[in-house]
Amino acid sequence: MGDDKNEKPKSVEELLKLLSTADNDSATQQRSTEDYKFWKTQPVPKLEEKIDSEGPIDSSKTPDDIPDKPLPLLPEFEWVTVDINNSEELEDVYQLLYNHYVEDSDATFRFKYSHEFFKWSLKPPGWLKEWHVGVRVKATGKLVAFIAAVPTHLKLNSSGKNIPSVEINFLCIHKKLRGKRLAPVLIKEINRRVNKRDIWQALYTGGVVLPSPVSTCRYTHRPINWSKLYDVGFSHLPANQTKASMLAYYSLPPNTKTEGLRPMTLKDLDATFDLFVKFQSRYTLVPDYSKDEFAHWTLGSVDGAKSNVIRTFVVEDAATGKITDFFSYYLLPFTVLDNPHHDELGIAYLFYYASESGFDTGSKEKLDQYKLRLKSLINDALITAKADDVDVFNCLTSQDNPLFIEECKFGAGDGYLNYYLFNYKTLPIPGGIDSKTKEVTHSQGSGIGVVLF
Numbered sequence: 001m002g003d004d005k006n007e008k009p010k011s012v013e014e015l016l017k018l019l020s021t022a023d024n025d026s027a028t029q030q031r032s033t034e035d036y037k038f039w040k041t042q043p044v045p046k047l048e049e050k051i052d053s054e055g056p057i058d059s060s061k062t063p064d065d066i067p068d069k070p071l072p073l074l075p076e077f078e079w080v081t082v083d084i085n086n087s088e089e090l091e092d093v094y095q096l097l098y099n100h101y102v103e104d105s106d107a108t109f110r111f112k113y114s115h116e117f118f119k120w121s122l123k124p125p126g127w128l129k130e131w132h133v134g135v136r137v138k139a140t141g142k143l144v145a146f147i148a149a150v151p152t153h154l155k156l157n158s159s160g161k162n163i164p165s166v167e168i169n170f171l172c173i174h175k176k177l178r179g180k181r182l183a184p185v186l187i188k189e190i191n192r193r194v195n196k197r198d199i200w201q202a203l204y205t206g207g208v209v210l211p212s213p214v215s216t217c218r219y220t221h222r223p224i225n226w227s228k229l230y231d232v233g234f235s236h237l238p239a240n241q242t243k244a245s246m247l248a249y250y251s252l253p254p255n256t257k258t259e260g261l262r263p264m265t266l267k268d269l270d271a272t273f274d275l276f277v278k279f280q281s282r283y284t285l286v287p288d289y290s291k292d293e294f295a296h297w298t299l300g301s302v303d304g305a306k307s308n309v310i311r312t313f314v315v316e317d318a319a320t321g322k323i324t325d326f327f328s329y330y331l332l333p334f335t336v337l338d339n340p341h342h343d344e345l346g347i348a349y350l351f352y353y354a355s356e357s358g359f360d361t362g363s364k365e366k367l368d369q370y371k372l373r374l375k376s377l378i379n380d381a382l383i384t385a386k387a388d389d390v391d392v393f394n395c396l397t398s399q400d401n402p403l404f405i406e407e408c409k410f411g412a413g414d415g416y417l418n419y420y421l422f423n424y425k426t427l428p429i430p431g432g433i434d435s436k437t438k439e440v441t442h443s444q445g446s447g448i449g450v451v452l453f
């Protein structure tokens, strides 16, 4: 965690880094597109390319041009469509990801995806079963690889283009099958299935540097339960501090401060959606959600049942009844292995938010007012997250996050997240960090207005 240079982040940070940066080292950085055996064959911009115009890279195909059958696998494996409505099949995905997705080198922490988390992230409105693609061992039925697409529309506010797309996520191969070029086969298969539905663009993120990121954001972390983070080895005690001083520094008031703050309900949907749509125009790359999609992503379900994965709060003006602000975050804990005191770490990730105070930030005075409002809202998010047993609150340098990161005591981590568009060229989008030093640019936000898991 970067709030103190003396802290030496260990396993949790390492885990996030694996998810977010993987081989973000200088050796990888120096690869040219020609070194990417698979990616150099795909419709993505080259690393060396200077982009001067925006638009699809290959727009020559129709669904009829796309093969009806997947590429062949080795005879002992078979393609499957995973039915996540079937609890046994969902459990297969859970087990594959739990055991093989991302792990720190000590195997101390693992992402604790839940069935509910998968249902939320893999079943937004318009989801298709055939886009949950697996590879099973024919003899045993064991699921050994997975990749998923969910439908979305992306909007590039730079050009006003609306792009029917998918988000690709949860690419995972069993550890024993790594390095065997199965990933390109999975990517081609999900591409085939998506193309068959006449969709030709995709958004995906990753730590790996591939041809070619449209933006790069950095992870930042805000300790909430510092002593627990210290106990499990996430936070370290800086030489010039005491445990008491660290606890005092990260302590939070018991109650939220914003007047009219309360959990969002279905009856807030119309007003919150309008606020969101208007607010999102400040970023370059945003999801163009329908109201149904927005309801799914902010409420989890529209049947009134409390979600265990997504929290959304609105601010209602007492005098006018108007929704003036909202924020949301999702919960994705870590399992802590082999620790005598703790078996779980509560983790929240900032998701979407909006504030009327962001509509006019033209003057310094207005910008300062907006920054103050953001600080106050995010502090309240930390307080509500604490009540949900969250131990650390993470956010990227996407959206306007750099405007409150320092003020709200988030520390810059080692993890970077690259954003990619498949089959679409666009000018580079600022990711809230300096392109050379990679430090958070506190004076301005980023152009990335979309959040993936």
Ligand SMILES: CCCCCCCCCCCCCC(=O)SCCNC(=O)CCNC(=O)[C@H](O)C(C)(C)COP(=O)(O)OP(=O)(O)OC[C@H]1O[C@@H](n2cnc3c(N)ncnc32)[C@H](O)[C@@H]1OP(=O)(O)O
Pocket: 018, 019, 035, 036, 037, 038, 039, 040, 100, 101, 102, 166, 168, 169, 170, 171, 172, 173, 174, 177, 178, 179, 180, 181, 182, 183, 184, 187, 190, 191, 194, 195, 199, 200, 201, 202, 204, 205, 206, 207, 208, 210, 422, 423
């Ligand atoms: C229009 C619709 C389009 C749809 C498709 C849009 C594109 C979607 C793209 C996918 C977005 C996924 C978003 C997420 O889910 S990001 C999460 C990725 N998953 C993990 O990190 C989990 C743990 N790791 C694994 O399970 C494996 O290591 C994976 C599966 C990642 C690679 O397996 P393995 O280690 O056994 O490798 P290989 O021998 O089979 O294959 C090597 C080739 O694969 C390229 N590689 C490695 N990692 C990634 C990566 N994260 N994105 C894209 N490509 C990647 C690599 O550069 C090399 O190509 P090239 O260097 O030779 O060229």
